[in-house]
Structures are given as structure tokens and as C-alpha cells.
Amino acid sequence: xxxxxxxxxxxxxxxxxxxxxxxxxxxxxxxxxxxxxxxxxxxxxxxxxxxxxxxxxxxxxxxxxxxxxxxxxxxxxxxxxxxxxxxxxxxxxxxxxxxxxxxxxxxxxxxxxxxxxxxxxxxxxxxxxxxxxxxxxxxxxxxxxxx
Amino acid sequence: xxxxxxxxxxxxxxxxxxxxxxxxxxxxxxxxxxxxxxxxxxxxxxxxxxxxxxxxxxxxxxxxxxxxxxxxxxxxxxxxxxxxxxxxxxxxxxxxxxxxxxxxxxxxxxxxxxxxxxxxxxxxxxxxxxxxxxxxxxxxxxxxxxx
Numbered sequence: 334x335x336x337x338x339x340x341x342x343x344x345x346x347x348x349x350x351x352x353x354x355x356x357x358x359x360x361x362x363x364x365x366x367x368x369x370x371x372x373x374x375x376x377x378x379x380x381x382x383x384x385x386x387x388x389x390x391x392x393x394x395x396x397x398x399x400x401x402x403x404x405x406x407x408x409x410x411x412x413x414x415x416x417x418x419x420x421x422x423x424x425x426x427x428x429x430x431x432x433x434x435x436x437x438x439x440x441x442x443x444x445x446x447x448x449x450x451x452x453x454x455x456x457x458x459x460x461x462x463x464x465x466x467x468x469x470x471x472x473x474x475x476x477x478x479x480x
Numbered sequence: 481x482x483x484x485x486x487x488x489x490x491x492x493x494x495x496x497x498x499x500x501x502x503x504x505x506x507x508x509x510x511x512x513x514x515x516x517x518x519x520x521x522x523x524x525x526x527x528x529x530x531x532x533x534x535x536x537x538x539x540x541x542x543x544x545x546x547x548x549x550x551x552x553x554x555x556x557x558x559x560x561x562x563x564x565x566x567x568x569x570x571x572x573x574x575x576x577x578x579x580x581x582x583x584x585x586x587x588x589x590x591x592x593x594x595x596x597x598x599x600x601x602x603x604x605x606x607x608x609x610x611x612x613x614x615x616x617x618x619x620x621x622x623x624x625x626x627x
Contacts (some may be wrong), residue, residue, distance in 0.1 A: 334481060334482065334483055334563055334565075334566050334568070335481065335566075335567055335568055335569070336481050336568055336569060336591075337481075338570070341569050341570055341579075344569075344587060345579065348581075348585065348587065356598065365582075367579065367580060368580065369578075376518075386570065396591060405603075408587075408590060413599075416481055418481075418482070419481050419482075420482055421481070421482055421483050422482070422483060422488050423485070423488055431516075432488075432492065432514065432517065433513075433515065433620050433621070434495075434514075434617045435515060436616070436620075437612075437613035437616035437617045437620070438495065438496065438610060438613075438617060439611070439612040440491060440555075440609070440610035440612070441608050442609075443555060443571070443601065443602065443605045443609055443610070444483075444602075445521070446599070446601045447597075447598045447599075447601035447602055450594075450597035450598055450600065451594045451595070451598040451602050452594075453597065454590065454593045454594035454597050455590065455591075455594055458590045459577050462586060462587070462589075462590055463585060463586050463587035464481055464586070464592070465584075466584035466585075466586070466588040469583070469584035470581045470585060471582045472584075473580050473581050473584070474581065
């Protein structure tokens with residue numbers, strides 16, 4: 334069980350922006366800092382803009398910034414947007430389910446409860462909770478850039 | 481975020497066996513009842529035997545049965561065995577992680593806590609909790625067989 338790499342990269346972009354509130358950041362600089370493909374980030378950044386998590390400015394000195402402070406970026410809300418679905422088992426989606434015993438089987442209630450417990454934790458946290466050691470993170474990100 | 485189809489099918493096989501404690505069941509009968517490929521179930525059943533969740537008897541009247549009562553089949557323990565991993569983000573596995581900020585980033589602690597909350601729910605439940613309406617489930621499974 335895992336979150337998608339898309340969610341993972343989304344969190345990394347937002348973390349980077351949270352650590353550089355004073356400037357407009359570019360996709361190239363973020364992809365270099367994390368050592369991940371620029372192409373992957375293009376889609377991530379596009380969606381973050383659509384969701385109004387970030388604001389982007391075009392042009393020579395353009396780039397992106399967080400559209401709200403880190404403590405207002407709720408991890409649960411973000412993950413719900415970036416994950417294609419949170420259907421832990423096939424029977425979570427009645428439309429696509431093929432298991433014939435979906436109605437009387439009570440296993441799904443156990444998994445519903447587990448998913449709720451998972452999301453409840455994310456809903457209690459914001460991006461600010463990921464930034465306990467900002468200087469150390471910035472130092473690593475910048476050393477990657479200089480390689 | 482989802483559990484693998486492999487885990488899903490494992491749970492379905494165990495449910496079927498729990499509902500038929502009086503007889504030895506075959507892969508063919510279970511695959512027909514759920515309408516899923518026999519080939520998928522061969523691997524599932526093999527692993528269930530290796531993990532001593534079921535006992536199998538070869539021969540003409542052979543088949544499989546639960547090796548322990550449903551209330552002793554813990555869902556959390558089972559899912560840990562069937563899932564290839566529970567690494568919610570890449571940084572959960574230090575061996576394969578590529579994210580450079582793994583050490584100072586505190587986001588992983590939020591996700592660790594979420595995974596723990598998820599597994600705590602599963603650890604509190606057994607296969608017996610999936611069997612609230614046994615007659616209704618059996619009826620559906622047998623109507624599939626007669627199709």
C-alpha cells in the first residue's frame with residue numbers, strides 16, 4: 334500500500350516553496366534540487382496551480398510561490414486531490430466493483446474504518462508540520478543544486 | 481491509495497473457507513463463485529498454505545480448509561503478509577529512497593502516524609468480523625456457482 338509518486342512529488346514541490354517564501358521558484362531549480370525529472374514536475378505544478386495551492390508568474394523573472402502559508406496547507410485535503418482514488422479495496426467503488434458479495438460482506442466496514450483513521454491523521458496536519466528543521470533541508474537542497 | 485488485488489483475493493478466499501467449515505473447498509469452486517480467474521487464485525492459495533493460514537489435502541476428495549478459526553485470523557497480520565510493502569512514501573524505505581531531504585524532513589512522521597492508525601484498526605479485527613451476514617453471503621456465492 335502506498336501513495337502515488339505524483340502525491341509524493343506534489344508534497345516535495347510544496348515543501349520547496351514553503352522553504353523559499355522570499356522568491357519565485359522555477360520547475361528547473363526544484364527538479365535539480367531533488368534530482369527528479371523536470372517532465373514529472375510540469376504536470377504536478379500545473380495541477381497545483383489549478384487547485385490554487387500555488388500562484389505562478391510568467392516571464393523572465395517568473396516562477397511560482399505558495400498561494401497560502403504552510404500552516405493553511407492541509408495534508409489530508411491535498412492528498413485527496415492528488416490521489417486518483419482512496420479505494421482501499423475494489424468494493425469501495427460500487428460503480429467498478431466486481432465482487433458479488435459486496436452487499437452482505439462486512440469486511441469493507443473494517444477497511445472503511447482503517448481509511449478513516451489514516452485520513453484523520455493527515456487532516457490534523459499541515460505542511461508546516463513538515464518543516465521542523467528548515468535550515469538543514471535548505472542546506473541539502475542547495476548542495477544538490479551546486480552539483 | 482489501495483491494497484493490492486492480491487490482498488483482496490486472499491481475503492475473498494479466506495472468507496469463502498470461513499463460510500464452508502464443513503467441507504474441503506477447491507480453487508475452481510472459489511473462482512467460479514467470485515467470478516475471478518482460477519490462475520490468480522493458484523498463487524493466492526499457494527501462499528496461504530505456506531503461511532499456514534489454510535491446510536490443503538491432495539487427491540480426489542482433496543481441497544482446502546482454514547487452518548484456524550476465523551476469529552484467530554487477524555486482518556492486520558494477514559495484510560502485512562500479502563502486501564509487497566507498506567511504504568506509504570518513497571522515504572519509508574531507506575534502502576531504495578532517492579529523496580535527498582529524507583533525514584531532516586518531518587513529513588514522514590505524519591505519514592508514519594497515519595499508517596500506524598490504519599494498521600491499528602486492522603490489528604483490532606479478525607476474519608470473524610467480516611461474517612455478520614453469513615447466510616446472505618453463502619446464498620450469493622452459490623447462485624454464482626449455479627450460473
